[in-house]
Amino acid sequence: MVKVVLTSGTATQYTDGETEVTVAAKNVRQMVTALEAKYPGLGTEINQSMSVAIDGTILPDPFLEEVTEESEIFVLPKIGGG
Secondary structure (H helix, E strand, C coil): CEEEEECHHHHHHHCCCCCEEEECCCEHHHHHHHHHHHCCCHHHHHHHHEEEEECCEEECCCCCCECCCCCCEEEEECCCCC
């Protein structure tokens, strides 16, 4: 199981306010799929408008990145800029 930390706004919308949730996954793609199954709409939201940070690094294309029970995983709103 991996622990995923969500922002309070995302947690309010999808997880009844739980900011830390756990799912079984070995990579980010499996994590997003498991989150979608457990919290309908959350996986789609992550794919469309969220970023994933693993161990302090925001990854531009994280879906094949491995995750473990020791991984520090945060799901954050994408940061705009230019």
